[in-house]
Amino acid sequence: MRLVFAGTPEVAVPALDALLASGRHEGAAVVTRPDAPAGRGRRLAPSPVAERAREAGIEILRPARPREPEFLDRLRAIAPDCCPVVAYGALLPKAALDIPRHGWVNLHFSLLPAWRGAAPVQHAVLAGDEVTGATTFLIEEGLDSGPVYGVLTERIRPDDTSGDLLTRLALAGSGLLAATMDGIEDGTLHAVPQPAEGVTLAPKLSVEDAAVDWTAPALRVDRLVRACTPAPGAWTVFRGERLKLRQVALAPERTDLAPAELAADKHTVRVGTGSHAVRLNWVQPQGKRPMPAADWARGIRVAPGERLGD
Incomplete structure (x- = not known):
């Protein structure tokens, strides 16, 4: 399939690497957040996903907002079959969701419908959960509410920080996302609606x-x-x-x-x-x-x- 990958932070890089290494899919472009101040000097710097795309020679799209007409026009011109997403960091409008024929498929770091939102790993640790995982699902306009393609589980260790746990989930989840793309291409994988029970929310934790x-x-x-x-x-x-x-x-x-x-x-x-x-x-x-x-x-x-x- 022809893919446009959407992601921004370091945690998204393993999934991008897995898709590029799969040999089954074409990485046509990446969508990432605009360059942002970083380091002690607060100089503008590209996101980790943009850096990895540059190394791979892939086109980089950095819309300030993904509803911008210029971005939508370029995405239509690229004509992706599917857009895998990992921690992109911006709300996708329906006009963007409708462009790829297989939609946008998100790798989310929880066992949905538990911990929908921006900080699922932090909330799992804070709640004292013993097990968490990762889920691939089709993005809809609701908050992490779309039908599920696949899941994996991961035990939360007694001394895990959010950073420790997220690192493991990012590596394991990269394989899950690649397998999900393979199954969508083959027609062997079909999304299943999430259960109505067990929904919990994971808003971003503030200072x-x-x-x-x-x-x-x-x-x-x-x-x-x-x-x-x-x-x-x-x-x-x-x-x-x-x-x-x-x-x-x-x-x-x-x-x-x-x-x-x-x-x-x-x-x-x-x-x-x-x-x-x-x-x-x-x-x-x-x-x-x-x-x-x-x-x-x-x-x-x-x-x-x-x-x-x-």
């Missing part, structure tokens, strides 16, 4: 959502930190400055600390929660690089009874 509530149970704090790593980054406040939490661990041996109360010794830093303590493993003070929590505590000399969040 405000990532603030730690130290009165919550330790398990909830641990899940929040893992769900928000690497983005948007879980955080708290110490001595009036924001402190990012890069990694914590449950410390059930300490139940005598009040919520948010710090206890630091030579090797460990613990903080109280609504149940038992958690151990801070890595932190990132405002304007500095990530560092072991014990080094941070020694440097700022945590006093007995000091609290986070003040």
Whole structure:
């Protein structure tokens, strides 16, 4: 089939690579978000998908909005049979959805209809799900509601961050998307409507959502930190400055600390929660690089009874 791939971040690159390597399909073009500021200098830089397409010698389309007439005209001229999608990052209008004869097929990182929306992996970790996965489905105008072509499952490990889990799903999902394209081409794969039951939503997590509530149970704090790593980054406040939490661990041996109360010794830093303590493993003070929590505590000399969040 003649394909136009739509995607933007690094997580979409494995799927693009799998389609290019399949030998069965023609990569006619990619659709990606416009160049955006990146790095410390905040200079405009192409998306990871655009970089990979450039290396492969594929035409790159960067519409500010995919409803632009110029983009739609170019897509019609390319005449794709199907448009596979991974984390493109923009809403596709019906005028675009109607162009390829097999539609736009999305690789979504959840077991639909669970966790429809922009942040399925983060919400699966935050909810304490034991299993998640990836789904390929035909895009409709509703939110991740289209009929399903295929699924795969992935166990969520107790120490998984969203970044860890998403990396595994992106690699496994690339094979699922390639197999879905093969099945559509062969006529052996047909989309099945999603169940009406079990729908949950996964909106994007904001920086405000990532603030730690130290009165919550330790398990909830641990899940929040893992769900928000690497983005948007879980955080708290110490001595009036924001402190990012890069990694914590449950410390059930300490139940005598009040919520948010710090206890630091030579090797460990613990903080109280609504149940038992958690151990801070890595932190990132405002304007500095990530560092072991014990080094941070020694440097700022945590006093007995000091609290986070003040």
